[in-house]
């Protein structure tokens with residue numbers, strides 16, 4: 145475990161459950177995501193069950209359980225989006241980027257997360273990239289979005 149993470153956890157163990165959110169925020173800022181190993185350490189240090197930590201953290205968009213790329217793609221796989229073709233969108237992303245859900249491209253530019261309902265069911269399939277929402281997405285639209293985002297990466 146990184147020294148700075150250990151310091152955060154040691155400090156937090158005295159603060160009780162009230163300090164869980166700031167602790168997770170600090171760790172997310174350092175690591176970029178909350179890995180299963182980190183959740184386990186937080187659980188041990190703070191005396192809070194792992195499933196409780198997951199259920200709290202998964203409520204907030206700011207936390208991720210997978211490594212994030214510069215462009216973090218979240219695809220909704222809730223019922224309405226699924227019925228309208230979200231699986232085909234995920235498959236197109238798999239094909240275009242060579243990554244599956246929970247993975248990051250080798251250049252660190254893209255990552256993919258498949259999530260449950262994002263609260264915009266009538267607009268599905270819904271995709272969110274770095275906080276920007278795209279609705280009525282299909283394989284062709286996501287292909288064009290990825291091409292545009294790739295060009296952004298090439299300009300940097």
Ligand code: FES
Pocket residue numbers: 220221222223224225226260261262263264265266268269270
């Ligand atoms: S099911 Fe996708 S936004 Fe609700």
